[in-house]
Amino acid sequence: EASYTLVKEGVLTNVAELGFSxxxxxxxxxxxxxFDVDLSNAIAEKMGLTCEWLPNQAFDTLVPTIKQGGKADISIAGVTITDERLEDVDFSDPYLNSNQALIVAASSSYATDDLDTEEIQIACQTGTTGDAWIQENLPNATRVPLADVTAGMMGVSTGSYQAMVIDLPVAQNMLAQSFSDLKVLEEIPTGEQYGIAVSYDNPGLKDAINDALAQIEEDGTMDELKQKWFGT
Ligand code: ARG
Known part of the structure; x- marks a missing residue:
């Protein structure tokens, strides 16, 4: 039996930003x-716990919340494992691969290189890997960090912004669901991996989550969830 502490007895408490379809x-x-909600429930079940999701929090507050402790045990929120974040929190084994997408209006004729200029406003979600990608790769563009992904897409749709950078699976899903007037101009192969953020002060919890994840991979639950949410 791995030993770990929980904020609330019998409950795996998750903190996330909830606008990431x-x-x-x-x-x-x-x-x-x-997908993450189903996965968190499956993990909790394997651990003999239930899972509770806290109310929406801005994405850039998730890692600090886990680091600080006392409020949530984990953050499963499509969080990419990065060296910078590993300075503050630990991560489970990766559970999904991801990339970034550069989104523009479907009617626009931009090439990616056209966007690296001050007159171009590029939206992103504050503190995400997409935000960092813009700073590194389109340093001359006017970056517009926003709390909410939908607000960024609305802005591209209405012409307030010319582009947005966000995780590819989210771009594909949200464009298909609600933004048929936008297109993915470029798939950016950042080679990211999503992991579950946990505190370094609770190493038994990371081990227990990794055990649960391994079972979920082995017993076919992970394939079922991918089929359900991505159709693949
Ligand atoms: N994968 C990206 C990152 O870790 C974006 C995650 C955004 N997640 C969310 N729930 N809004 O920076």
């Missing part, structure tokens, strides 16, 4: 749903 979002009935 199909990983975590609020459906028409007000329920928090998505």
């Amino acid at each position: 199909p990983f975590e979002y609020i459906d028409e009935d007000g329920n928090t749903v998505g």
Whole structure:
């Protein structure tokens, strides 16, 4: 038996930003749903726990919340494992591969190189790997960091911004669901891996989560969840 502490007895408490479809979002009935929600429930079940999701928090507060402790045990929120974040929190084994996408209006004739200029406004979600990608690769563009992914896409749709950079699976999902007037101009092969953020102060929890993840991979649950949410 791995030993670990929990914020609330019998409960795996997760903190996330909830505007990241199909990983975590609020459906028409007000329920928090998505791939990560199902995965967190499956992990909790393997651990003999239930899972609770805290109310929405801005993405750039998730790693600090886990680092600080006391409020949430984990953050499963499509969080990419990065060296910078590993300075503050530990991560489970990776559970999904991802890349970035550069989104523009479907009617636009931009090439990626056209975007590296001050007159171009490029939206991103604050503190994400997409945000960092813009700073490194389109340093002359006017970067517009936003709390909410949908607000960025709306802005590209209405012409307030010329582009947005966000995780490819989210771009594909949200364009297909709600933004048929936008297109993916470029798939950016950043080679990211999503992991579950946990505190360095709770190493038994990381081990227990990795055990649960391994079972979920082995017993076919992971394949079922990918089929359900991505159709692949
Ligand atoms: N994978 C990207 C990152 O880690 C974006 C994650 C955004 N997640 C969210 N729930 N809004 O920076």
